[in-house]
Amino acid sequence: MRPDDFPECADPASFQTEAPQRGVTSADFRVFIASCVAGLAGLLFGYDQGIISAALLTIEHSFPLSLLGKQAVAASMVAGALLGCLIAGPVSDRWGRRPVVALAGLIFLLGSVGSGLAASAWHLTGARFILGIAVGGASQIVPVYIAELAPAPRRGRLVLMFQLAIVSGILISSLIGWLLSGHAGALALLGRGGDWRLMFFLGSVPAVMLLMGVSVLPESPRYLAMRGQAAAAMRVLRRLRDPQAAPEDEMREILSAAAETGNWRTLFSRRVRPALIAGAGLAMFSQMTGTNAVLTYAPTILSGAGFGHNVALLTSLGMGVAITLATILGVWAVDRLGRRRLMLCVLPGSIFALFLLAAVFLHGDPQNAGRWLAIIGLLLYVLCTLGSINAALWLVGAEIFPLSVRGKSMSLVTISHWSFDFLVSMVTLSIIAILGVSGTFLLFALITVSAWVFIYARIPETKNRSLEAIEESLSDGTFLHHR
Known part of the structure; x- marks a missing residue:
């Protein structure tokens, strides 16, 4: 397939055969x-991944869960995600x-x-596996979809949405x-042992909203062009770009x-190998640094360290606020x-933050001021990790691959992400049992140092570059020259 295979694209003036449809809202909107x-x-994705940390504290009121059972319930969604992204x-x-x-x-x-x-x-476990299929599919397709819709100067912040x-x-x-964990009186609507069910049921609300909203979504113009539908791709692109942005030039690219x-x-x-190493490697390190393990098991770790369930869950809530603020800053930056x-x-x-946490838990459960340092360390850790490597993960993966294999390549990126998430989720509590909390945080710290070295050596800068320009750098061997 070549640009001149499409008669409607052979003459630059032919792009102007119909006036751009502006409507009452702007193209950017x-x-x-x-x-x-x-x-x-x-x-x-975030809700179903996060809700299990609170649910694990009360599911045992309905049926018993061993240590292995807790890890299986937490990791089953990750196993489903592997299938979904594949x-x-x-x-x-x-x-x-x-x-x-x-x-x-x-799903x-x-x-x-x-x-x-x-x-x-x-x-x-089976239901969480089904949820994982949806999570894996969403993590593969949504960053690619948004990246293919967005103009280059705003692609970063839009994908980071x-x-x-x-x-x-x-x-x-x-x-x-x-x-819903029994700490808010009347808000524990289903009583002892029933609160975790409502936690899961509430996930259906945004799912229904997504199904209703799909009707307003356009197809990706890059996908349409790849399938030989140049005229349809141009119509979509006109609606998504201001005329001053020269959508005709972008369409030719x-x-x-x-x-x-x-x-x-x-x-x-x-030719594509540098991008594959960069995307899959970044996905691997995003999990090996312990992000999702800490988010999933933080209440369990804190509860086992002598914190009350209420304090553990409030700390988890504080971590949620921290990562939201970190991501908002990431969208800006x-x-x-x-x-x-x-x-x-x-x-x-x-x-x-990880070295601090390793030090705080070095002599067992922290006491007095040590407990505050543990909470500060956890908040700082999620603030910095979610505001950096986890913020850029999906964006970089969606940007660096050629159009012809973008869907398949993003599948491999997400497979790398969920494979290592599954591994870390399945072994975190066991590692804590072997190395202790301090040793586990020290291990994550050393892996994070390795992640920084990898980013320095293997990740190019994609800021303000079109997807087509990034693809061209793979062909001419300058992919890693953009620093």
Whole structure:
């Protein structure tokens, strides 16, 4: 497929055969609304990932859970995510980005209801696995979809809306978990042992909103061009760009990129390999540094260290506020400082926080001032980690791959993310039992140092560069020259 294969694109003047449709809202507002609707999948992602930390404290009132059982319930969603992201990439390349967003919303709804109705630990594990399929699909397709809609100068902040939605979901889950865990009197609506069911049922609300909102989403113009539908792609692009932004020029770049065909062999070729190492490596380190493990097990760790359940859940709520603020700052900074520079400047704060936590827990459970240092360390850790490597993860992954293999490549990025999330989720409590809390935080600190070195050596700067320009740098061997 070549740009001149499309007669309607052969003559520059032919792009102007119909006037841009402006309507009552601006083109930028249309992109923003589409990003918000798709971002509801991120809200569900964060909510379903975060709510399990509070639910684990009360599920045992309904049926017993061993240490292995708790890890299985927490990790089952991650196992489902592996399947979801593996399926979503090829499906999005074949059937489109928008249908995959809709399918994720439907699976979110089924998984939320199934989790709330679970009659045993096995049923709950299965329902969480179904939720994981939706989470994996959403984490694969939504960043790609938003990146393909957004103009280059605003792509960073718009894609980071997905991460903002994720951490907002985590914050909401922390608040609901605290309110429904028996610490707010009348707000514990279902009584002892029933509160965790309502926690899961509430996840169906944004799922229904996402299903309703899909009707207003356009298909990605880059996907349409890749499928040979140049005229339809141009119509969508006109609606998403101001005329002053020269959408005709952008369309020609898109058609040039769409002229290349790609398959799994292309993805593993020498040309694409630097992007594959960067995307999959960043996804790996985002989990090996312990982010989701800390978010999932923080209430359990604090409760075991002598903090009351209420204090542990309030700290989890404080962590939700911290990561939301961190992501808001990331949305502001990512298009100003750049993706690479943001990670290199902020990630050292995570390293300091982890060493602090290792020191605080060195002699066992912290006492008096040590407990406050533990809380401060946890808050600083999530603030810096979620504001750097986790904020840029989905954005960088959605930017660096060629159009012809973008869906498949993002599947591998998300497979890397969820594989290591599954590994860390399954072994965190066991590692704590072997190394202790202090040793576990020290291990995460050393891994985070390795992550900083990897980012310095293997991640290019993509700020203010079009997706097509990034793709061209892979072809001419300058991918890692952009610092």
